[in-house]
Amino acid sequence: MTETAETVETAEITAYWDAAAAAFDEEPDHGLRAAPTRTAWAARLLSWVGAEEGGAGLDVLDVGCGTGSLSLLLAGAGHRVTGVDLAPRMVERARAKLHAAGLPARFLVGDAAQPPTGTARYDVVLCRHLVWTLPDPAAALREWVARLRPGGRLILVEGRWREAGEGAAPYVPGAASLPWNGGVTAAELSAAVRPLVAALRTEPLSGASELWGGPVDDERYALVAEV
Template sequence: MTQLTSAITDYWDAAAPTFDEEPDHGLRAERTRAAWDRRLRAWAPPAPAGILDVGCGTGSLSVLLAAAGHRVTGVDLAPQMIDHARAKLSAAGLEGRFLVGDAAAPPTGDERFDVVLCRHLVWTLPDPRAALGEWVSRLRPGGRLVLVEGRWGEAGLPYVAGAGSLPWSGGVRADDLATALRPLVADLRVEPLSDDADLWGGPVDDERYAIIAQVGISS
């Protein structure tokens, strides 16, 4: 593990106990939870589908997907995040699998999924373009890659030392992410999310979006 990766792991481990205090992390408000549930149901194929939630954090989206009848695997680098995710799924009486590991190269072996979901993760990755290729390779033919991302710059507490060297530190614009992803997939669309205040627990003034991409049936 590199020094930067170790620092990132420690950062998110320390953040785990209070992570869900953010409205779009904990989804504690019914309005926010319902907004994410609607989006996930629109982005995912009919249940039951196999869904890999990379950078799953405390598992809030995984819980919604499992409740909708999907087979969910969550991966996160931070063990404390995974502990919270497991507890959250168990408390909801739902089944799922959570693994500690690098979301950029999920420890799921040769398993393939109908959907790979990633939310607000690529800005933390030392090599996000390599991660995109890795995620696409984990999809079954015709599978979907769903990226919920944005460009927000510096906000809140400073990130780890050395984070300024990350290629997409502070997020990535939709056009740039689509350009990086387009050679890897059969088609994609960009869905703006900034104007849906219910997703975020209130209005936002930065760029937030989802990219829903599909790989070819012969992949």
């Protein structure tokens, strides 16, 4: 991909998610406003992060944090959260959400594929529903693994979306050329991550309707890897 193409796509992607920020939390799994959905995500995060309840908090990097709903759950569980998102309006809402809850967290505007966090290292890098938007997801995976401390965990909540069938319109101009436009299967993502980590597992989530606010008919899963 040329440098010009990457620049155009980044601008288009930023504009798209900035425009989506105002209504983003209306989706049940985005805003987590319903108690059963929020409780379901909190329980899954606890199991993926691997921290003992009541134990010392972990340093968590939430890449592509959006409006901060997962950051909120993690901060509420006592973890030290840094969120990164390309869209300034998403970051504004994430900051406001954590502030309203009286919880500490750090949010940065920046490229989630290359988080602007300097030399900081983390116990957990979390990413939900992001890799399909990236011009170079393989490079992003290497970058995220490099941000982890020994024994750290990479948690990817991803899927292959129902809307991504043949002939589906790209979500922004040029997105059809993205390597994982429309999502990535668990098998494909596992193959990309496996050489970078010591161990990984995948957890199917399509049948967990409580996470999504109702039934879904596409592939959704979590990949949890350890370095």
